[in-house]
Amino acid sequence: MLSRRGFLGTAxxxxxxxxxxxxxxxxxxxxPIMDKVTMQPPLHPxxxxxxxxxxxxxxxxxxxxxxxxxxEFHLVAEPVVREFAEGMKAHLWGYNGQSPGPTIEAxxxxxxxxxxxxxxxxxxxxxxxxxxxxxxxxxxGGLNQPHIKPGETFVYEFEMxxxxxxxxxxxxxxxxxxxxxMMGMIVVHPRDPSFRPVDRDFVFIMSTYLIDPGxxxxxxxxxxxxxxxxxxxxxxxxxxxxxxxxxDKVRVRIGNLTMTNHPIHLHGHKFVVSCxxxxxxxxSAQWPETTTDVxxxxxxxxxxxxxxxxxxxxHCHKSHHTMNAMGHDMRNMIGxxxxxxxxxxxxxxxxxxxxxxxxxxxxxxxxxxPDNTLPMMTGTGQFGPIEMGGMFTxxxxxxxxxxxxxxxxxxxxxxxxxxxxxxxxxxxxxPRQNKPKESAKQTEMKAMKGMKGMKGM
Numbered sequence: 032m033l034s035r036r037g038f039l040g041t042a043x044x045x046x047x048x049x050x051x052x053x054x055x056x057x058x059x060x061x062x063p064i065m066d067k068v069t070m071q072p073p074l075h076p077x078x079x080x081x082x083x084x085x086x087x088x089x090x091x092x093x094x095x096x097x098x099x100x101x102x103e104f105h106l107v108a109e110p111v112v113r114e115f116a117e118g119m120k121a122h123l124w125g126y127n128g129q130s131p132g133p134t135i136e137a138x139x140x141x142x143x144x145x146x147x148x149x150x151x152x153x154x155x156x157x158x159x160x161x162x163x164x165x166x167x168x169x170x171x172g173g174l175n176q177p178h179i180k181p182g183e184t185f186v187y188e189f190e191m192x193x194x195x196x197x198x199x200x201x202x203x204x205x206x207x208x209x210x211x212x213m214m215g216m217i218v219v220h221p222r223d224p225s226f227r228p229v230d231r232d233f234v235f236i237m238s239t240y241l242i243d244p245g246x247x248x249x250x251x252x253x254x255x256x257x258x259x260x261x262x263x264x265x266x267x268x269x270x271x272x273x274x275x276x277x278x279d280k281v282r283v284r285i286g287n288l289t290m291t292n293h294p295i296h297l298h299g300h301k302f303v304v305s306c307x308x309x310x311x312x313x314x315s316a317q318w319p320e321t322t323t324d325v326x327x328x329x330x331x332x333x334x335x336x337x338x339x340x341x342x343x344x345x346h347c348h349k350s351h352h353t354m355n356a357m358g359h360d361m362r363n364m365i366g367x368x369x370x371x372x373x374x375x376x377x378x379x380x381x382x383x384x385x386x387x388x389x390x391x392x393x394x395x396x397x398x399x400x401p402d403n404t405l406p407m408m409t410g411t412g413q414f415g416p417i418e419m420g421g422m423f424t425x426x427x428x429x430x431x432x433x434x435x436x437x438x439x440x441x442x443x444x445x446x447x448x449x450x451x452x453x454x455x456x457x458x459x460x461x462p463r464q465n466k467p468k469e470s471a472k473q474t475e476m477k478a479m480k481g482m483k484g485m486k487g488m
Contacts, residue, residue: 058098059146059184062105064128065091068114070271070437080138082220083228085284086437088235088271088424089263093133101144101188104135106157108179108201108213109150115259116269116355119405121240122247123212123264124151130212130264131236132199139194139222145187147179154178154203155213157187161197161308161330162217164189172203179203194221195310196284196330198236210251212238212264214288227305229334230279230434235263236286237293237325237422244356245401254290260352260421267353267423268410272439273345275337276432284332287325293352295331296322297426299343302335322348337428342412342443347422355405355420413442 065071071091073084084092095104111125126132137143149155156179158170168189172178179185197217201208216234221227239257240249262270275281282305287293303317308330325331346353400406410417429440 059148060096060103060105062107062127062146062148063094063133064107065133066128068129068265068269072437073435074136076138079141080220080222081224082138083224083230083232084136085134085218085232085234087134087216087263088233088273089265089269090129090131090235091133092136093127098144101142102137103144103146105146105148106132107148107150108155108157110152111212113212113264114269115261115264115266116405116409119403120247121212121242121249121259121264123249124208125212125264126215130214131238132213132215134216134218134234135199136218136220137191138220139191141191141219143187143189143191146184147187148184149179149181151181151208154180155201155208156185156203157199158202159187159189159197159199159217160328161195162189163192170202172201191219193310194219194226195308196234196286196306196332197308198286198288198330200288207251209238209288210240210249210253212240212249214238214286216284216286218284227311227334228280229282231273231275232282232284233273234284234286237262237289238264239289239291242356244404247403257290258356260289260347260354262422262424266355266405266421267419268417270422270424272424273426274432274437274440275426275428276434276436277337277340277428277430279337281335281337281426282332283335284330285325286330287327289327291349292324292326293422294322294324294348295346296348297335297343297345299339299341300335300337302333304331305334306330306332337426340428340430340443341445343426343428345424345426346419353419353421353423354407355409356407 068089070086070088073086074092074094075084076082078097093104093106095102097103106126108124108126109128111123111128111130112120113123113125113130114120123130135145145157147157154172156170156172156176159168167175168187169175170187176185197219198214199217200214214236216236218232218234238261240259240261241253241257242249242259259266265271273281273283284306285295298321301319301321302323303319304323305312305317320333323331323333405420408416408418408420410419410423427440427443429443432440
């Protein structure tokens with residue numbers, strides 16, 4: 032749900048660099064905010080070139096206003112509360128009510144004027160990651176511009192010279208501010224609507240957090256040992272599914288501002304990487320994949336023909352990235368009898384549960400946990416526990432979806448005879464093969480070894 036709140040007269044206006052036609056503080060547009068955590072409908076253009084708008088997983092696109100030939104946006108950097116999934120919220124920093132911030136959509140050749148108001152307790156800036164623009168608009172605090180102090184509003188003005196997929200994030204105390212969730216996506220559509228068109232266009236950004244169970248605040252100095260692996264600051268089962276009409280051509284744009292790479296895998300289909308943050312990949316240079324690695328500080332967009340109906344897993348293929356918060360120092364107890372151990376532990380901690388001797392499947396387990404903590408593996412499908420978390424969702428391909436219908440279509444109705452099934456009895460054991468006979472050469476070598484042994488007697 033979009034609401035309006037004005038910042039007229041509440042902030043001083045400073046330009047990010049010397050620009051012509053400097054606007055006045057009284058003309059700052061209002062800043063829309065979002066209070067929902069589900070994917071919002073696509074924001075179709077009302078003027079200018081036509082394009083297929085993107086939809087942001089668990090997010091939205093930032094509305095704008097036209098002021099002459101300038102497309103004006105207003106970002107507000109501020110503390111926010113983000114629900115990772117039902118049962119857990121985090122105190123983050125973000126933009127316009129959410130972390131990550133809203134997606135900024137534009138068209139190749141658009142002139143953008145982006146107002147940035149700082150409501151954080153410290154200074155900030157915004158860097159437009161991958162966008163080719165004048166140096167004074169690049170957003171590196173101290174190098175390209177003064178830092179935006181609390182209560183100030185800066186304006187950035189530049190032309191979007193290239194279509195593609197980009198990101199925005201601070202370049203001001205960025206270790207803290209990015210670790211607190213300050214980031215968002217930018218999608219620039221081609222001016223020619225016939226260039227690489229698709230039927231559905233999804234976008235999200237990956238971020239990671241270390242939040243101790245039962246707490247609300249990320250540890251911003253962590254570099255490697257994260258326990259919340261998120262898409263648009265959501266974890267499974269809180270990540271939106273991707274509803275797709277059968278035989279749609281689909282584009283998925285993925286940004287990575289975590290501390291590690293992510294091999295992103297889609298089940299049931301092959302796809303081609305069509306775009307990076309450096310631009311479009313020529314069609315002659317594309318090759319089919321089912322998994323694409325998204326490096327740190329990069330984007331990858333892939334195109335897929337959704338010609339295989341069903342519910343298809345879509346996830347990072349690093350197994351620990353599809354889990355939620357839990358200690359990482361657990362001992363491997365597989366194969367260890369837990370009978371005696373349970374007695375010993377029970378004397379010290381009567382409520383403790385000894386686990387792990389037969390694996391770590393937890394889909395149907397319930398055990399006490401601190402407030403504001405999610406199970407390590409969670410989610411339920413029509414056949415039982417899915418046992419996933421973190422960077423996991425489902426692409427749901429169905430016949431008959433309307434063009435702009437992005438509602439969850441529910442579980443797939445499998446045609447009769449197309450689901451793996453249990454047999455009543457195991458098949459008869461196949462006869463074991465006889466030991467292969469020795470070759471003549473092997474027999475001769477063995478005899479020679481025996482003779483050498485006899486000579487030494």
